[in-house]
Amino acid sequence: KGALIGMLLFGPRRRAMVMPYETIERAAATLREKGHVARGYLGAGLHPIRNGDTHGAMVMSLDDNGPAKAAGLHLGDIIVSWNGEAVHGPRDLIRRLGPDSAGASVTLGVARGGERRDVVLTIGEKPLN
Template sequence: MSKVFSPSPLEVMSTSAADAVSAVAASVLAIQTRNARASGFVWRPGWVVTSEEGLPEDEEAELQLSGGAMVAAKVAGRDPTTDVLLLRCDGVTAPPVVFDAGPLRAGEMVLAVGAREGLPLVAGGLVSLAGPAWRSLRGGEIDARVELDLQLQLGAEGGIVLNAKGHAAGMAVFGPRRRVLLIPAATIERVAAQLLSHGRIPRGYLGLSLQPVRVDAGSVGAMVMSVAEPGPGASAGVRQGDVIVALNGQPIRSVPLLLRALGPASVGTVLVLSLRRAGEAMEARLTVGERPAD
């Protein structure tokens, strides 16, 4: 009687990982421009999402499909604050990636799937940190803070991250000090939809050029170096040389933190600025505008 061998747990895990990569590979594309290479994935028919930081300058790109065919694409919108870039490409017929919105847990196994020359480019590792929503250094709202312990190759940035179920959980990007971060599915869906509709993400605008200064016993203020005409600051009566010492009753901690708080939700809100003008305390009510397009 012949002996039947059952596959080992390692073989089962290896086969499952390879099957998960094969299932998503057609929807993950290699992207190249004059200045950079990255990966991306089909978000909706004719629309591809990738890392904004991975393709920071060019407005046109070429996508290499699974199998090697090349098709042209154009940037439809970019949001540096969340690292999401949307490409328009009518030549892409691969099925869109289907996201799993469930949260990742620390210690969960993940696969990052990019593409190179029409072939999958894969890295495996663990979720090293899983935390709540956070604000990026550029002021973008990220729905969960997830760091990945894996070795991501340069051309794989912008590729998809698969969770332990083999489902797409988000996009792999480089963070500060080359840490690998996940841009979660919820962030991608929200930002890509806004880019599809408007071509950009609205940001709050004060119409003021600010410089940090010391006031009182070491506290920080923001001196108004110039006032844009027309602009929200000018409409509120803010003048060059004014020093903002508090915002809605809260002391100014730093100028970068003040500006980072001007996310999409800030547009249209009213801020009460506590000012010092030639040594005299006063207040101004400023309605946050939308930052003009560059």
């Protein structure tokens, strides 16, 4: 029919990737409406951690005005779950911070000083600059 089905891109290490038409159309509509595509933002620098039974993302830095600090996260906290689902590292968290996540409330399972606790956090919108 001659319809657009996607766009070929070259990603990391020059690997070919195909972006589906639906993704392009959704991004274009958002750009027309807002002028940018929002991304979720925690405001925390994270590092992967694997220590015995604890797997997750350790908080290495906090943005003073970020959602993580406002929710009460501290340096050294290890994020081990997101709404009850295990977190295996920073990449796992970043995958969950898509365009639809900004403004959502999530419960993070956190290991602090050997104890586990839940922290409720409202995901922010990543600053443009």
